[in-house]
Amino acid sequence: xxxxxxxxxxxxxxxxxxxALYAIASLDAQTSADDHTLWTSAALxxxxxxxxxxxxxxxxxxxxxxxxxxDRLAALGSLGAAVAICWQALGALFG
Amino acid sequence: MTSETxxxxxxxxxxxxxxxxxxxxxxxxxxxxxxxxxWQWISAINNNFIGVYYLGAAMLFxxxxxxxxxxxxxxxxxxxxxxxxxxxxxxxxxxxxxMMMFLFAVPAVEALGVLLLPQMLGARDLPxxxxxxxxxWAYLIGGLAFFGSLFFGLAPDGGWFMYPPxxxxxxxxxxxxxxxxxGIGFIEISAIAGAIEIIVGVLRTRAPGMTIDxxxxxxxxxxxxxxxxxxxxxSVILATLLLELERAFGWPFFDPLKGGDPLLWQHLFxxxxxxxxxxxxxxxxxxxxxxxxxxxxxxxxxxRLVVLAMLATGFISFxxxxxxxxxxxxxRMSVNVFSAASMAVSVPxxxxxxxxxxxxxxxxxxxxxxxxxxxxxLVIFVVGGLSGxxxxxVPFDWQAHDTYFIVAHLHYVLIGGMVFPLFAAIYYxxxxxxxxxxxxxxxxxxxxxxxxxxxxxxxPMHLTGLMGMPRRVYTYLPDRGWxxxxxxxxxxAYLFGIAVLLWGIDMARNFRPFRRKNAGNIYDGPGLEWxxxxxxxxxxxxxxxxLYPLWDQKGLSRDVATGRYFLPxxxxxxxxxxxxxxxxxxxxxxxRMPKPSGWHVWxxxxxxxxxxxxxxxxxxxxxxxxxxxxYTMFHWCWLLDRPMTQPRxxxxxxxxxxxxxxxxxxxxxxxxxxxxxxxxxxxLLAGFSYVFLWSSRPELWKPPPDxxxxxILGLYAVAALLAWLAVRxxxxxxxxxPVVSTLSMVLSVAALNAAGGLDVAGWLGAGLDxxxxxxxxxxxxxxxxxGLFLATAALMGLYIGLRLAFRxxxxxxxxxxxxxxxxxxxxxGQGAFVAVLPRLFPGI
Ligand code: HEM
Ligand SMILES: [Cu+2]
Numbered sequence: 001x002x003x004x005x006x007x008x009x010x011x012x013x014x015x016x017x018x019x020a021l022y023a024i025a026s027l028d029a030q031t032s033a034d035d036h037t038l039w040t041s042a043a044l045x046x047x048x049x050x051x052x053x054x055x056x057x058x059x060x061x062x063x064x065x066x067x068x069x070x071d072r073l074a075a076l077g078s079l080g081a082a083v084a085i086c087w088q089a090l091g092a093l094f095g
Numbered sequence: 096m097t098s099e100t101x102x103x104x105x106x107x108x109x110x111x112x113x114x115x116x117x118x119x120x121x122x123x124x125x126x127x128x129x130x131x132x133x134w135q136w137i138s139a140i141n142n143n144f145i146g147v148y149y150l151g152a153a154m155l156f157x158x159x160x161x162x163x164x165x166x167x168x169x170x171x172x173x174x175x176x177x178x179x180x181x182x183x184x185x186x187x188x189x190x191x192x193x194m195m196m197f198l199f200a201v202p203a204v205e206a207l208g209v210l211l212l213p214q215m216l217g218a219r220d221l222p223x224x225x226x227x228x229x230x231x232w233a234y235l236i237g238g239l240a241f242f243g244s245l246f247f248g249l250a251p252d253g254g255w256f257m258y259p260p261x262x263x264x265x266x267x268x269x270x271x272x273x274x275x276x277x278g279i280g281f282i283e284i285s286a287i288a289g290a291i292e293i294i295v296g297v298l299r300t301r302a303p304g305m306t307i308d309x310x311x312x313x314x315x316x317x318x319x320x321x322x323x324x325x326x327x328x329x330s331v332i333l334a335t336l337l338l339e340l341e342r343a344f345g346w347p348f349f350d351p352l353k354g355g356d357p358l359l360w361q362h363l364f365x366x367x368x369x370x371x372x373x374x375x376x377x378x379x380x381x382x383x384x385x386x387x388x389x390x391x392x393x394x395x396x397x398x399r400l401v402v403l404a405m406l407a408t409g410f411i412s413f414x415x416x417x418x419x420x421x422x423x424x425x426x427r428m429s430v431n432v433f434s435a436a437s438m439a440v441s442v443p444x445x446x447x448x449x450x451x452x453x454x455x456x457x458x459x460x461x462x463x464x465x466x467x468x469x470x471x472x473l474v475i476f477v478v479g480g481l482s483g484x485x486x487x488x489v490p491f492d493w494q495a496h497d498t499y500f501i502v503a504h505l506h507y508v509l510i511g512g513m514v515f516p517l518f519a520a521i522y523y524x525x526x527x528x529x530x531x532x533x534x535x536x537x538x539x540x541x542x543x544x545x546x547x548x549x550x551x552x553x554x555p556m557h558l559t560g561l562m563g564m565p566r567r568v569y570t571y572l573p574d575r576g577w578x579x580x581x582x583x584x585x586x587x588a589y590l591f592g593i594a595v596l597l598w599g600i601d602m603a604r605n606f607r608p609f610r611r612k613n614a615g616n617i618y619d620g621p622g623l624e625w626x627x628x629x630x631x632x633x634x635x636x637x638x639x640x641x642l643y644p645l646w647d648q649k650g651l652s653r654d655v656a657t658g659r660y661f662l663p664x665x666x667x668x669x670x671x672x673x674x675x676x677x678x679x680x681x682x683x684x685x686x687r688m689p690k691p692s693g694w695h696v697w698x699x700x701x702x703x704x705x706x707x708x709x710x711x712x713x714x715x716x717x718x719x720x721x722x723x724x725x726y727t728m729f730h731w732c733w734l735l736d737r738p739m740t741q742p743r744x745x746x747x748x749x750x751x752x753x754x755x756x757x758x759x760x761x762x763x764x765x766x767x768x769x770x771x772x773x774x775x776x777x778x779l780l781a782g783f784s785y786v787f788l789w790s791s792r793p794e795l796w797k798p799p800p801d802x803x804x805x806x807i808l809g810l811y812a813v814a815a816l817l818a819w820l821a822v823r824x825x826x827x828x829x830x831x832x833p834v835v836s837t838l839s840m841v842l843s844v845a846a847l848n849a850a851g852g853l854d855v856a857g858w859l860g861a862g863l864d865x866x867x868x869x870x871x872x873x874x875x876x877x878x879x880x881x882g883l884f885l886a887t888a889a890l891m892g893l894y895i896g897l898r899l900a901f902r903x904x905x906x907x908x909x910x911x912x913x914x915x916x917x918x919x920x921x922x923x924g925q926g927a928f929v930a931v932l933p934r935l936f937p938g939i
Binding site (some may be wrong): 025029068 | 307308399400402403406407410413414425426428429431432433434438568677678786790937
């Protein structure tokens with residue numbers, strides 16, 4: 001289980017970010033229009049937290065010579081996730 | 096590499112063994128794995144048989160659904176054509192879409208997995224052979240009954256995604272919609288059974304040494320595929336259950352008059368429906384990533400990137416479901432997020448496409464039939480991907496939504512991403528199961544006809560769509576400029592039909608399965624599946640040191656075939672395979688596998704009958720068959736975990752391994768854990784539905800009972816504790832352990848049911864009436880779901896008691912206890928969720 005969570009860590013962070021954005025967007029729709037700024041800032045915070053998570057994973061793996069598959073997947077996965085997180089955050093922040 | 100299980104990998108050096116093999120060893124193996132004779136083909140459970148049946152049935156449904164497509168295209172060839180009446184047309188597109196998606200695409204790739212995985216992984220069979228046989232029979236019987244509804248005018252007609260309110264009781268009063276709801280719910284059960292089999296198979300029955308970075312790419316694809324089924328299909332199961340409950344009993348989940356919301360259906364359906372597209376695509380892509388390197392005789396470029404891409408597809412595809420709902424008026428922030436994710440999901444698919452192109456460029460391509468289908472599929476898929484990115488852009492989708500542009504897009508994706516790769520796979524792997532390969536010459540004809548037919552059918556549809564022709568219309572008026580493209584589409588469809596017909600002829604002439612000798616490795620493939628094999632799969636289970644073992648490990652075929660590797664015999668005398676660890680594939684224990692018997696077939700027949708009778712509203716008969724189904728499954732389980740005589744056996748070269756495992760090391764525990772993930776997803780999504788319904792009509796919500804929440808939670812906690820204690824008491828191995836631990840387990844069941852009863856009583860006291868409002872309907876659904884688990888728990892209590900009476904409860908064999916305890920603990924947790932959520936949210 002630990003091995004798998006590590007290998008998939010980048011993708012799991014992406015999933016957490018997506019769920020957060022979905023929840024925030026739903027809450028934004030449910031509450032009054034005045035609160036919109038509140039929810040966009042929440043989205044911003046969630047995004048920064050998740051980016052930090054990706055950074056942590058990357059820092060732990062590094063890009064040393066010929067890492068094993070799980071490390072490699074963790075590193076590449078969080079790199080990809082970071083890009084996807086920024087991309088999706090744009091939609092939430094400037095929507 | 097450090098060891099995962101404490102197994103000394105230095106022992107691998109003992110292989111290949113030297114010296115002659117003992118006489119009679121091979122005969123014993125052949126004896127245990129002998130094929131079915133006479134009527135036994137029905138009760139066969141060897142994947143060599145079930146895999147072929149399974150794929151055959153999927154292709155049958157492909158042909159049937161294709162015939163429906165030809166009927167539709169005939170009707171649409173000319174404006175104001177009178178071949179089909181409107182009602183029939185509605186049934187045809189619904190049946191065509193539904194059958195292609197649920198009865199062809201998913202089962203076909205699942206079948207490919209069942210057929211190929213054991214050989215690819217170097218296992219003798221999948222870990223639960225009866226489960227895959229059950230999945231097959233349930234699917235075949237259910238699918239045929241579903242198709243049969245067409246002949247009685249009872250076929251569903253609400254489109255393959257069956258949106259309410261159109262499919263609610265008001266607008267679809269007949270039982271047509273019920274056929275869809277119960278049929279699809281049932282087929283999904285079969286898909287889940289197959290998925291469990293595949294996950295445990297890929298993770299636990301790999302050849303020793305096949306570490307996770309030597310896992311064949313097809314096995315990766317099947318693993319992710321199965322994982323996605325486990326996460327996605329609970330959503331459609333829940334959706335069909337809710338809609339059926341609304342139709343049958345008037346519980347208002349989707350009826351806005353009583354607080355329901357039709358959009359809930361769309362969310363639930365597409366949370367399954369979009370991943371479904373990738374569920375179909377991934378295994379086909381895995382096949383492509385296997386076939387292209389073999390055909391180009393070079394390694395796959397970017398294996399790791401492709402693995403990551405497939406994993407990323409698996410994840411992201413769960414974050415895009417609402418792109419099917421861009422036109423329903425969702426909040427803007429959601430629309431933006433879903434649009435962004437929808438564009439992002441095309442990136443991993445692009446990575447795979449580039450890996451294939453790079454592999455083709457790096458090697459020397461041979462344009463034989465599998466090669467042609469692979470490259471052709473690639474081209475078609477890229478076109479579909481491009482139109483997919485177009486409709487991911489919201490303003491464009493507002494124009495294209497529900498027009499023939501969408502029909503063109505979805506067929507390009509599905510045919511390029513799944514049908515062509517499947518044909519490539521059929522041509523590539525037939526020599527593995529058939530005494531003769533398929534005809535290369537006919538194969539080329541079939542390819543070119545299909546390729547041309549496909550473009551001729553669907554390329555013009557982009558245009559008809561942009562010119563405004565809506566989908567799902569049974570006819571159209573002349574002089575809108577739609578005549579020519581429609582006529583071309585029809586001509587193309589017939590070309591495609593001819594290609595499929597030719598393929599049928601090719602199969603009839605050359606496909607000869609179930610023979611002792613197969614055609615062998617005519618394409619020089621590198622995977623373990625091309626080792627010499629027989630009904631027992633490989634003669635001995637090799638130590639794998641490469642991702643392309645047959646290319647890199649010289650002499651492997653010879654040594655395997657002469658029994659110089661693991662498990663060259665069957666030490667316990669029956670069917671067996673090796674179970675290895677999930678990351679590094681270190682040998683853990685010898686799995687004794689069942690012999691053929693009829694119980695799973697009867698179970699499939701009775702479950703199918705149960706669902707069918709429910710559909711035609713013969714409730715008493717349905718109850719009878721439901722009970723029979725439960726009885727047969729009970730009997731099937733009864734054959735498991737019997738006392739064993741040889742606790743440790745020689746698995747080759749003098750290496751000893753246990754022939755028994757319990758708890759997280761065992762395969763049965765994994766199967767239960769995965770089943771519980773499915774259940775957990777259902778209850779989570781039911782929780783989502785509850786919150787969603789509240790959010791759409793909060794003013795209708797009534798206060799919950801302010802009663803015994805603490806007592807309920809306490810009882811559930813006691814139940815979980817007793818279940819845990821039961822296992823500890825058993826493994827403690829005192830003189831009275833079996834009796835005391837069984838007692839503890841039975842008490843746990845009692846506590847569970849007491850808690851559930853208290854929960855229900857509280858709500859009844861507060862005036863729970865499921866027909867009154869969406870709140871009460873949702874609460875009742877949650878309680879009923881939990882009730883299902885409590886009933887199952889009671890059955891398990893009975894089962895354990897019977898095992899005690901038969902003296903099967905042994906301290907050295909706690910596997911059954913571990914599994915039951917896991918189930919009870921889960922049920923307690925789920926019960927707590929069901930009790931807490933509706934009482935504390937929304938907090939009135
Ligand atoms: C050459 C083969 C095929 C032809 C000629 C064909 C033709 C059609 C036609 C005419 C429709 C109905 C369009 C409408 O009235 O809206 C349709 C719908 C559909 N087809 Fe196909 N099809 C083919 C293959 C496939 C395959 C292989 C799949 C899936 C694996 C598939 C999945 C679907 C789906 C999901 C729908 C939508 C049904 C609905 O609107 O509810 N088709 N197809
Ligand atoms: Cu989609």
